[in-house]
Amino acid sequence: MIGVFDSGHGGLTVFRVLTARFPHLPFVYLGDHANVPYGDRASDDIVALTRRGVEALFRQGCRLVLLGCNTATCVAARTLQKDWLPVSGWAGHNILGIVAPTVEAATQTPWAVTSPQYPQKYNTDLIAVFGTTRTITSHVYPEEIRKRCPKVTVLQQACPGLAGAIERAEPVDVLDRLVGESVQDLMAAAGGSPPHRAILGCTHFPLVEGLFRAHLPAFTRILPQPEVVADSLEDYLARHPNFVAGREMPVAPILLTTGHPERVSAAARVFWREVPPFRHLAF
Numbered sequence: 169m170i171g172v173f174d175s176g177h178g179g180l181t182v183f184r185v186l187t188a189r190f191p192h193l194p195f196v197y198l199g200d201h202a203n204v205p206y207g208d209r210a211s212d213d214i215v216a217l218t219r220r221g222v223e224a225l226f227r228q229g230c231r232l233v234l235l236g237c238n239t240a241t242c243v244a245a246r247t248l249q250k251d252w253l254p255v256s257g258w259a260g261h262n263i264l265g266i267v268a269p270t271v272e273a274a275t276q277t278p279w280a281v282t283s284p285q286y287p288q289k290y291n292t293d294l295i296a297v298f299g300t301t302r303t304i305t306s307h308v309y310p311e312e313i314r315k316r317c318p319k320v321t322v323l324q325q326a327c328p329g330l331a332g333a334i335e336r337a338e339p340v341d342v343l344d345r346l347v348g349e350s351v352q353d354l355m356a357a358a359g360g361s362p363p364h365r366a367i368l369g370c371t372h373f374p375l376v377e378g379l380f381r382a383h384l385p386a387f388t389r390i391l392p393q394p395e396v397v398a399d400s401l402e403d404y405l406a407r408h409p410n411f412v413a414g415r416e417m418p419v420a421p422i423l424l425t426t427g428h429p430e431r432v433s434a435a436a437r438v439f440w441r442e443v444p445p446f447r448h449l450a451f
């Protein structure tokens with residue numbers, strides 16, 4: 169089984185694409201709705217909560233867990249992959265993040281290539297990154313992009329409160345104001361130059377992509393993170409077939425939450441009409 173972890177609903181934007189793309193693969197989703205949002209928490213907290221989520225998915229039988237969360241990926245992925253997993257006792261298991269495929273798509277450079285190559289050496293594009301406070305203060309996106317494209321300008325914009333407001337299903341005018349203010353701040357920092365590409369670097373944000381689209385200049389292309397992540401997972405599974413147990417019949421995805429399953433299912437249906445019901449999982 170393949171696990172997808174997020175602080176709440178956000179990872180469903182990735183999960184929905186994955187389950188449609190790979191209907192024969194058994195997927196399990198875990199949303200830590202009891203502790204959402206992660207984006208303003210201390211880094212140590214995010215690492216500890218993400219480790220608990222990953223272990224919970226390992227215990228469910230997932231040997232591969234994708235962090236469907238930019239905050240968890242930026243803050244916790246490296247520590248969990250490099251320091252925790254090798255000594256955790258979960259041999260044969262792996263953790264993937266969603267920043268690497270996004271940076272690959274934004275720079276048109278494979279993750280394994282960590283120095284500028286022609287023609288990226290001369291790329292002077294402007295890339296906008298919107299994310300939670302913790303994703304932005306981690307500086308993971310600009311650092312990883314600039315390693316590969318040193319002349320690219322990366323402008324980051326924290327959107328504090330937006331993931332929480334989406335999670336609470338705030339009215340559209342509230343969400344629109346939050347998105348509008350973030351885009352305005354970023355455009356002011358850009359001196360009016362329209363970004364070539366925008367990374368919605370929080371998996372909650374595709375749920376309000378229409379609002380970002382309306383506020384961003386028409387010139388700016390929004391990078392489709394869920395699809396980019398699905399492409400990357402397809403490539404990873406082709407190279408690591410040991411994580412795939414072949415099935416012939418489509419399998420129903422399993423959805424778990426640390427929160428209240430009925431409330432979480434009802435809220436998730438607002439943006440994913442056919443979302444399967446959540447079951448409760450205690451950490």
Ligand code: DGL
Nearest residue numbers: 178205206207238239371
């Ligand atoms: N959806 C998550 C992300 O991609 C986290 C949002 C939050 O919990 O603050 O960053």
